[in-house]
Each structure stands twice: as structure tokens, then as C-alpha cells.
Amino acid sequence: MLPTLETLEEALGGLEGRRILLRADFNVPLDDNGQITDDFRIRAALPTIRWLTGRSASVVACSHLGRPKGQADHRYSMTAVRERLTQLAEGVELLENLRFDPGEVANDAHFVGRLVEGCDGYVNDAFGASHRAHASVVGPPALLPSAAGRLLAKEVEVLSALRQQPKRPFVAVLGGAKVSDKLGVIEALVEIADEVLIGGGMCFTFLAAQGHSVGESLLQADQIDACAKLLDAGAPIRLPSDIVALTPSETVIQAGLNLEPDWRGLDIGPGTAAEFGDLISQARTVLWNGPMGLFEDARFAAGTKVVAQALSKSRAYTVVGGGDSAAAAREFGLVADMDHVSTGGGASLELLQHGDLVGIQALRESTHTGAGQHG
Numbered sequence: 001m002l003p004t005l006e007t008l009e010e011a012l013g014g015l016e017g018r019r020i021l022l023r024a025d026f027n028v029p030l031d032d033n034g035q036i037t038d039d040f041r042i043r044a045a046l047p048t049i050r051w052l053t054g055r056s057a058s059v060v061a062c063s064h065l066g067r068p069k070g071q072a073d074h075r076y077s078m079t080a081v082r083e084r085l086t087q088l089a090e091g092v093e094l095l096e097n098l099r100f101d102p103g104e105v106a107n108d109a110h111f112v113g114r115l116v117e118g119c120d121g122y123v124n125d126a127f128g129a130s131h132r133a134h135a136s137v138v139g140p141p142a143l144l145p146s147a148a149g150r151l152l153a154k155e156v157e158v159l160s161a162l163r164q165q166p167k168r169p170f171v172a173v174l175g176g177a178k179v180s181d182k183l184g185v186i187e188a189l190v191e192i193a194d195e196v197l198i199g200g201g202m203c204f205t206f207l208a209a210q211g212h213s214v215g216e217s218l219l220q221a222d223q224i225d226a227c228a229k230l231l232d233a234g235a236p237i238r239l240p241s242d243i244v245a246l247t248p249s250e251t252v253i254q255a256g257l258n259l260e261p262d263w264r265g266l267d268i269g270p271g272t273a274a275e276f277g278d279l280i281s282q283a284r285t286v287l288w289n290g291p292m293g294l295f296e297d298a299r300f301a302a303g304t305k306v307v308a309q310a311l312s313k314s315r316a317y318t319v320v321g322g323g324d325s326a327a328a329a330r331e332f333g334l335v336a337d338m339d340h341v342s343t344g345g346g347a348s349l350e351l352l353q354h355g356d357l358v359g360i361q362a363l364r365e366s367t368h369t370g371a372g373q374h375g
């Protein structure tokens with residue numbers, strides 16, 4: 001069982017005046033001027049923060065931001081996040097970027113010691129970081145009474161249910177750039193889902209495995225064998241039947257599956273989009289991860305939009321995972337129509353694939369439940 005905020009409150013004999021270390025995922029997108037372009041990850045932690053401050057706990061939040069290489073780097077300072085956090089929840093302390101210290105990624109015991117110093121309890125609400133065995137994720141539960149925050153608990157509940165008891169038909173729609181990023185989750189999903197629809201850049205490695213010529217499209221030649229193996233095994237995978245491609249003279253062409261050598265496939269075709277949309281509308285559970293094309297370019301956004309709209313209209317239980325797919329859904333204004341939009345890209349894929357994450361395991365195994373041990 002994942003310990004809840006309530007069990008933490010009980011373990012500490014109340015939270016008033018208690019200092020709680022909160023690992024959040026405030027890894028927000030920033031523009032070139034260091035301004036936050038989307039604060040959804042900060043807002044996603046508010047239910048947990050407000051629950052804690054509502055019980056008069058003093059909250060010390062911490063997060064990583066970007067990929068500073070274990071040293072202070074002003075481009076990744078938490079200043080903008082701190083300002084936004086203060087606007088949304090007063091009186092919450094926020095530590096500097098965890099990854100300014102090499103001890104975070106190295107899961108160094110001294111760094112863990114410094115993080116927990118003076119704290120009475122620990123809450124992990126950083127779903128998007130919980131697949132990483134980093135100091136702030138796996139260290140504190142061994143030392144402090146610990147709990148999962150509301151966001152983490154919800155993510156685990158939704159994604160575990162997809163694995164364990166999906167309403168059928170269960171349709172998974174997968175896209176994105178690299179097949180190597182998602183082959184593991186595809187292998188897991190073909191065992192669980194009734195249909196796995198594949199678009200995005202990664203469909204071309206599958207199409208190449210079927211002997212189609214993919215031109216200049218994204219192709220991971222070293223993954224062709226793995227894709228062929230899945231297809232040969234009769235996995236319930238559906239590939240596109242048409243493609244939108246770009247020629248060297250910048251002409252956009254609706255093509256079949258065999259592209260000229262200098263064409264680049266950048267979206268699923270309208271026939272495929274309609275077919276995927278139909279399957280989504282007939283489903284009772286839909287998981288969508290990864291855009292169907294280069295949706296950042298309006299010429300190649302149609303496939304992703306049709307899929308996102310089909311999810312939004314579907315009576316199915318709809319789950320969106322993946323940073324770019326969630327961004328696409330937000331851009332199309334369709335987030336409110338989805339049942340769950342995961343805040344974690346890599347973490348949601350790993351949880352779907354393995355059913356567990358190191359950060360969740362650390363909370364479950366936290367042995368510090370007795371009040372009076374600390375503080």
C-alpha cells in the first residue's frame with residue numbers, strides 16, 4: 001500500500017508546525033528569457049500543498065529544473081518557479097534546483113542527509129521524477145515518515161488500473177519520434193490492449209519492417225528487427241495506410257505507404273486518421289501517448305488533431321501520457337475533455353511497462369511510521 005497524506009498525519013501525531021519536505025516536479029517549460037510558458041506542473045502540486053498548509057505544516061518544496069550538469073547554472077535557477085509558486089500558494093519555501101548538486105543524480109547519502117535535515121516528514125508528489133533513483137526521490141523515505149502526495153497517488157491509481165482492469169475494448173494510440181523510446185511500452189501494451197495504433201515518426205520503422213520504402217522519414221534501422229518480430233508474432237498492431245509527406249521542393253503530398261527516396265513522412269494521412277478516430281470512438285478505454293506527426297508545424301498537425309478530438313468526444317475513459325501529447329491536447333484546447341492527463345512522460349511509460357517505479361517502491365518500503373521518532 002502506498003502511504004497517504006492521512007497516514008503521514010497520523011504517524012506524526014498531527015502536522016501543526018511540522019516541517020515537511022515536499023519533492024515536487026516543477027520541471028516546467030521555459031522560454032529563452034527564462035519565463036514559464038506553461039505552469040501546469042506547478043498547479044498540479046497545489047492540492048497536496050494546500051492540504052499540508054491547511055493543517056499548518058510548514059512546507060519546504062524541492063524540484064529539479066532542466067538538466068544542469070551538477071553545478072549552479074543561472075539558466076536553470078528556480079527564481080521564476082518560486083515567483084509563480086508564491087502567487088499560487090503563499091508561505092511555501094522552495095529550495096534551489098536539486099540538480100545543481102551532483103549528489104541528486106548520484107543519490108549521494110550526504111546530499112540526502114542535507115535535504116532531510118530539520119524535516120519531520122517527507123511527501124513525494126513528483127510523479128514525473130519517480131522513475132529515477134535520485135537522492136530526493138528514493139533517499140528521504142528511508143529516513144523520515146513518508147507519503148505519496150495527491151498527484152502521485154492519482155497517477156499511480158489511473159495508470160495501474162489501465163494495466164489491471166481496463167474496460168474493453170482498450171485502444172492504445174502511440175506516436176512520437178523514436179521507436180526506441182517506446183518499444184518497451186509497446187511490447188507491454190500489445191499484451192494488455194485490444195488494439196495498438198501506431199503513428200508518428202516511429203511508424204516508419206514498423207513500415208520499413210514490412211518492406212515499405214520510407215524515403216527520408218525518421219527511421220531507426222537498428223530497431224527494424226524488433227519491430228518485425230512484434231509484427232510476425234501477430235501482435236494487435238495497426239499501422240497507417242496513408243502518409244502526409246514533404247518533398248524537397250516543400251510540396252506537401254498525401255501519399256500511400258511507399259515514399260519516394262527524397263520524401264519525408266511527417267504525419268499520418270487523412271484515411272489513417274479517420275480509421276484511428278473510428279477505433280477510438282468504439283473503445284471504452286483509450287491511452288494516447290505521442291503525437292501522430294510533426295504537429296508543431298500546422299501542415300502536419302491534422303493527424304494529431306483528429307486523434308485528440310476523437311479522444312475528447314469518446315465515451316471511453318481517456319488517458320493522455322507524454323509531455324508532447326499533453327502539450328498538443330492543451331494547444332487544441334481539449335484537455336478538459338480528457339479523463340486524465342498525466343504529468344509524467346517517461347514515468348508514465350515506465351509505470352505502464354513495469355507496473356512500478358523506484359520512487360513508489362521507496363514510499364511503500366518506508367519503515368518510518370511511528371510518531372516521536374523525529375522532531
Ligand code: ADP
Nearest residue numbers: 176177200201265266290293294322323324325
Ligand atoms: P511524447 O512527449 O508525447 O511522449 P515524443 O517525445 O515521443 O512524444 O515525441 C514527440 C515529437 O515527435 C514531437 O516533437 C513531434 O514533432 C515528433 N514527431 C511526431 N511524428 C513525427 C514525424 N513523422 N517525423 C518527425 N517527427 C515527428
Ligand code: MG
Nearest residue numbers: 322323324345
Ligand atoms: Mg516528448
